[in-house]
Amino acid sequence: MGFTLLELLVVMVIIAVVLAVSAPRLVSFFADEKLNGAAAGLASFLNYSREVALIKRRSCQVVREDDRNRLRILVQKDPLNAPQEYEPLAESYDFWDIPSGLTLSCDRNDGTHQDPLYSNAKVTYTLQDQAGAKAMVIVQAGSGRAVVVAEE
Numbered sequence: 211m212g213f214t215l216l217e218l219l220v221v222m223v224i225i226a227v228v229l230a231v232s233a234p235r236l237v238s239f240f241a242d243e244k245l246n247g248a249a250a251g252l253a254s255f256l257n258y259s260r261e262v263a264l265i266k267r268r269s270c271q272v273v274r275e276d277d278r279n280r281l282r283i284l285v286q287k288d289p290l291n292a293p294q295e296y297e298p299l300a301e302s303y304d305f306w307d308i309p310s311g312l313t314l315s316c317d318r319n320d321g322t323h324q325d326p327l328y329s330n331a332k333v334t335y336t337l338q339d340q341a342g343a344k345a346m347v348i349v350q351a352g353s354g355r356a357v358v359v360a361e362e
Contacts, residue, residue: 241339248309248337249345249358252281255306256335256349256356259283262299263354271296274314280307281314313338319351 256272263270268286275282282305284296298304308314317334333349335356349356 241341242343244309245312245337245339245343245345246358248312249347252306252314252335252337253347253356253358255281255303256347258303260354260356262301269293269296270299274316275305278307280305308337311340 259270259272262283262285266285268289270286271284272281273284274280283299285299286293287295287297315336315338317336319332319334332351335347335349337345337347346359347356348359
């Protein structure tokens with residue numbers, strides 16, 4: 211009713227071969243999932259900032275805090291009397307941390323600092339992992355909607 215030592219060794223060898231073949235693919239799969247998950251999280255955060263701007267009827271900015279490797283939403287204090295003054299959003303989802311092991315770069319196609327919701331600028335956020343794989347989130351000009359896109 212039991213298994214012989216030879217049968218157990220054969221099963222162990224088969225398991226070892228399967229793991230040796232699949233381990234590199236699993237590592238790249240998990241790295242890709244981390245990158246894709248981060249891109250989806252970034253797009254969600256940027257869309258949330260757009261929703262805050264629409265609900266509060268105030269301009270919002272997403273700024274990078276380099277010392278903490280995070281993005282933060284700033285809301286215009288007073289559109290009429292102090293349109294250039296912004297303060298941090300006082301809500302639970304007011305920041306997004308860039309996941310460890312990833313770098314984030316931002317490129318505007320027109321060089322201005324105007325909010326995408328009110329400009330003709332397309333803003334591209336690029337997340338890159340240590341292996342060089344990239345995921346992009348584009349904030350569309352005019353609408354301000356953020357979408358994850360395949361690498362251009």
